[in-house]
Amino acid sequence: MIDTSLGDVSASDSSPFDNALLEALTEWMPRQRWFGGKTTVPALRLIGSFDLPHGDAEVRVTTFLVLDEGGQQSRLYQVPLTVRGERVPELESSLIVAISAEPGSDNPDTDVPVNAVTVGDEGSHTQFVYDGTHDLAYSGALLDLVTRDQASDGTGGATATGRAQISGHPLTVTHAKVLSGEQSNTSIIMTVTSAEGAELTPVICKVFRVLHHGNNPDVVLQSALAKAGSTRVPASIGSVVGQWHDSRMPDGRTSGHLAFAQEFLPGVEDAWRVALDAVESGRSFVAEAAALGEATAEVHETLASVLPTVAPSDDLVAGVMTSMRRRHGGAVREVPSLAEHNEAIERVFEAAEASPWPNLQRIHGDYHLGQVLHTPNGGWVLVDFEGEPLRPMVERSQPDLVLRDIAGMLRSFDYVAGSYAQTHPGESATQWALDARAAFLDAYIARAGLDLRANRALLDAFEIDKALYEAIYEVRNRPSWVSIPTTAVARLANRPRG
Numbered sequence: 001m002i003d004t005s006l007g008d009v010s011a012s013d014s015s016p017f018d019n020a021l022l023e024a025l026t027e028w029m030p031r032q033r034w035f036g037g038k039t040t041v042p043a044l045r046l047i048g049s050f051d052l053p054h055g056d057a058e059v060r061v062t063t064f065l066v067l068d069e070g071g072q073q074s075r076l077y078q079v080p081l082t083v084r085g086e087r088v089p090e091l092e093s094s095l096i097v098a099i100s101a102e103p104g105s106d107n108p109d110t111d112v113p114v115n116a117v118t119v120g121d122e123g124s125h126t127q128f129v130y131d132g133t134h135d136l137a138y139s140g141a142l143l144d145l146v147t148r149d150q151a152s153d154g155t156g157g158a159t160a161t162g163r164a165q166i167s168g169h170p171l172t173v174t175h176a177k178v179l180s181g182e183q184s185n186t187s188i189i190m191t192v193t194s195a196e197g198a199e200l201t202p203v204i205c206k207v208f209r210v211l212h213h214g215n216n217p218d219v220v221l222q223s224a225l226a227k228a229g230s231t232r233v234p235a236s237i238g239s240v241v242g243q244w245h246d247s248r249m250p251d252g253r254t255s256g257h258l259a260f261a262q263e264f265l266p267g268v269e270d271a272w273r274v275a276l277d278a279v280e281s282g283r284s285f286v287a288e289a290a291a292l293g294e295a296t297a298e299v300h301e302t303l304a305s306v307l308p309t310v311a312p313s314d315d316l317v318a319g320v321m322t323s324m325r326r327r328h329g330g331a332v333r334e335v336p337s338l339a340e341h342n343e344a345i346e347r348v349f350e351a352a353e354a355s356p357w358p359n360l361q362r363i364h365g366d367y368h369l370g371q372v373l374h375t376p377n378g379g380w381v382l383v384d385f386e387g388e389p390l391r392p393m394v395e396r397s398q399p400d401l402v403l404r405d406i407a408g409m410l411r412s413f414d415y416v417a418g419s420y421a422q423t424h425p426g427e428s429a430t431q432w433a434l435d436a437r438a439a440f441l442d443a444y445i446a447r448a449g450l451d452l453r454a455n456r457a458l459l460d461a462f463e464i465d466k467a468l469y470e471a472i473y474e475v476r477n478r479p480s481w482v483s484i485p486t487t488a489v490a491r492l493a494n495r496p497r498g
């Protein structure tokens with residue numbers, strides 16, 4: 001259990017309204033996709049909150065920073081809320097709670113609905129609390145904070161500060177919609193106009209749900225690439241940095257990214273969908289995989305030129321191998337059938353450890369087909385540089401080996417074949433995946449000048465490591481898919497080696 005003494009809103013600051021709301025969030029948060037502690041009842045504590053300035057006096061736009069101490073590891077969540085005196089029919093499905101207070105009373109009569117639509121007892125002092133990410137008022141206030149470099153000081157020492165990357169361009173949000181799907185954060189797609197009323201390229205603003213100390217690699221890496229003029233990421237618009245109390249820090253405070261806004265590329269498909277369409281219709285993916293290999297090498301090259309790189313000292317190599325072995329142990333605990341390959345895996349790890357290693361540098365970190373978008377004119381564009389959600393944030397922010405990204409994408413081609421075989425019994429897309437793999441590697445090697453095949457044990461070790469990660473991910477999230485990575489572990493660990 002980590003030290004969770006983050007500090008909190010002092011008893012005198014914490015109003016009956018806050019307490020009632022926290023009780024409602026205890027019911028509501030576990031039903032949200034981004035909530036991580038699925039197996040335990042949350043134990044929530046409010047550690048701070050801040051309001052965002054905006055023009056509508058009828059609505060309060062606020063954000064609660066809520067610590068969940070219910071699981072093995074505490075998690076700090078960002079929960080944007082809007083509070084309105086009137087019920088809004090269009091926001092009905094985003095209603096979290098209605099809280100009624102007698103005028104002048106310290107003890108509000110709280111109505112915590114079992115689900116968001118069974119709210120009763122609405123008096124003239126009822127406050128309707130909505131999931132802010134679905135309320136246009138929140139989107140407008142958030143983008144204002146970013147593009148106007150505004151700041152907000154809140155309770156419990158919490159603050160939020162906008163950092164525009166395009167200066168002098170205040171934007172008005174005219175429409176906003178939360179991106180649907182299985183996301184670990186909440187992304188809002190915003191239709192925006194300029195100060196003169198002209199409709200501009202839409203914006204996607206990712207609201208980070210689980211907060212971490214330090215800079216988020218998604219913001220750092222995409223901003224650095226965009227600043228370097230790379231067209232392999234969407235243009236960056238800006239970010240929000242938060243501060244909050246954390247008694248584990250020397251000065252009792254910490255900071256981290258709260259949100260990231262970038263250009264939204266409308267009508268694009270991710271490479272996972274493009275690849276599935278190809279395999280379903282019997283089309284090769286060789287040309288697309290080659291272009292992806294080249295785009296990947298280009299992004300790695302840019303990252304190495306604008307962010308630190310480091311030579312593979314014995315200590316660094318040992319650190320990476322320790323983390324691989326730790327993951328191997330964890331995967332065997334969660335998927336015991338993997339144990340039959342323990343010795344073979346260890347042999348690959350030992351061979352990898354003894355191999356020559358390239359320099360370490362910043363990388364994507366969780367690279368797979370779902371993280372790449374196909375744009376009609378610009379080819380492949382990469383998103384979501386946050387790293388593997390199951391890996392600690394400090395590790396994700398360190399220089400690493402490009403082989404981790406390469407292995408991630410190679411695993412993804414295998415996943416296409418694996419998912420195809422599941423839905424087409426008796427058929428195989430193995431050759432389709434092998435061809436895509438060869439084309440990706442050839443193009444990467446040609447552009448980067450790094451012969452990934454010359455040192456096969458190192459690449460095998462990273463592929464095994466990724467497949468072990470996937471086995472853990474699948475057993476926790478999609479148990480019917482776990483055979484895709486476990487079959488790969490068996491194949492890679494026992495591959496004949498000269």
Ligand SMILES: Nc1ncnc2c1ncn2[C@@H]1O[C@H](COP(=O)(O)OP(=O)(O)O)[C@@H](O)[C@H]1O
Binds near residue numbers: 183187262385
């Ligand atoms: N700039 C963008 N333009 C168009 N679509 C995007 C953009 N950024 C993200 N997406 C879409 O949103 C999905 C989720 O974004 P992602 O950054 O992966 O969020 P999460 O961290 O929550 O998984 C992506 O797979 C992609 O389909």
Ligand SMILES: O=P(O)(O)O[C@H]1O[C@H](CO)[C@@H](O[C@H]2O[C@H](CO)[C@@H](O)[C@H](O)[C@H]2O)[C@H](O)[C@H]1O
Binds near residue numbers: 184370413
């Ligand atoms: O949520 P993220 O996109 O950051 O990544 C997590 O979820 C991915 C699944 O959506 C998972 O990717 C695995 O499944 C993909 C097919 O759905 C496949 O293309 C990837 O190769 C495979 O790793 C990813 O591992 C996980 O971190």
